[in-house]
Amino acid sequence: MVVFGGRHADIELDESMGAALGHLVGMRHLACVVDLSELGSSASRRRFMTAFAETVYEANTEPLHLVFDEADLWAPQRPLPEANTLLGRIEEIVRRGRVRGFIPWLITQRPAVVHKDVLSQADILVAMKLTSSQDRDAVGGWIEGQADRAEGKRILADLPRLSRGEGYVWAPSDGVLARVAFPLIRTYDSSRTPKRGCHSVV
Numbered sequence: 001m002v003v004f005g006g007r008h009a010d011i012e013l014d015e016s017m018g019a020a021l022g023h024l025v026g027m028r029h030l031a032c033v034v035d036l037s038e039l040g041s042s043a044s045r046r047r048f049m050t051a052f053a054e055t056v057y058e059a060n061t062e063p064l065h066l067v068f069d070e071a072d073l074w075a076p077q078r079p080l081p082e083a084n085t086l087l088g089r090i091e092e093i094v095r096r097g098r099v100r101g102f103i104p105w106l107i108t109q110r111p112a113v114v115h116k117d118v119l120s121q122a123d124i125l126v127a128m129k130l131t132s133s134q135d136r137d138a139v140g141g142w143i144e145g146q147a148d149r150a151e152g153k154r155i156l157a158d159l160p161r162l163s164r165g166e167g168y169v170w171a172p173s174d175g176v177l178a179r180v181a182f183p184l185i186r187t188y189d190s191s192r193t194p195k196r197g198c199h200s201v202v
Contacts (some may be wrong), residue, residue, distance in 0.1 A: 008188075015044040016053030025052075026167025040144025042073075046086055049074055053089035063101045066093065071106035075118040087115060094121045111138035120145055128167035130159045147172040 004021060005013035011022070013036070024030060034052070036045045053074075056066070068074055068090070075090045076083060094104050095117070106122065108114050112134040119142060130136050136156050143152030147170060155168055158179075165182050 002030065002032040004032060004034045005039065006033075006037050009035065009038075013039065015039055015048045018048035019055045022052040022055030022057075023059050026056040026061075026064070029062075032136050042098070045073070046083060050086040050089055053086065053093060053148070057089065057093055057097065057100065057102075057182070058101050060097075060102065063103060065103045065105065067105040067107065069107045071108045071118070072110050072113045075106075075115040077113045079115070087118075091115070091118055093134040094118050111135050111142075116141065122146075123173060124169070126160070126167055126169050127159060129162040129192070136160075153178065 003010045005011075013034070021034065025032065036048060039045050039048060056064075075087055075094075079087045086111060093102050094106075097104060106114065106118065109131075110132075111119060112132065116138075119138065122142060123146070125139070125142060125146075127139055130139065136159055139158055139159070143149065143156070155170070158168075163181075165184065166179065167182060168177070168179055170177050
């Protein structure tokens with residue numbers, strides 16, 4: 001697994017490398033992590049992602065799992081004018097990318113602020129604890145378009161009470177609906193809250 005960018009990079013990134021990396025990921029069977037946290041400004045990350053998304057869409061022709069962590073950054077519900085191009089690229093991958101092999105995953109703590117034209121395209125929902133009514137409403141909107149409303153009402157009421165690591169997995173087209181307990185992370189956890197005096201290592 002190659003790590004591009006970030007504090008634990010195998011290969012450093014700068015904002016001009018988006019198109020080149022998109023071409024590499026689209027043309028080769030490459031398992032990698034692209035970490036933009038050290039690029040600096042949000043504008044730099046946006047420019048990188050715009051070039052990456054456009055190029056990987058054009059280059060890819062085979063099945064490719066593409067995971068967008070913090071999806072609300074790349075497909076915001078209320079984009080600034082300078083973010084519209086990136087939103088369009090992400091929407092193209094999510095809505096039309098299946099014929100080119102894309103299997104997109106959207107990860108966010110705030111489904112309410114992910115653009116609804118992107119969120120509505122999801123076939124499978126994995127929902128963990130959500131206490132905000134706005135975020136539960138966004139999940140409810142997905143349920144109305146994809147799944148059974150009565151079941152959805154029960155699950156929405158249950159979301160604030162889930163324990164850490166618990167969640168619902170719902171794939172309506174496959175007849176899957178289960179409340180599950182996900183195992184704790186055993187490998188390096190880059191999103192762990194730091195503790196005073198502790199230094200993270202890979």
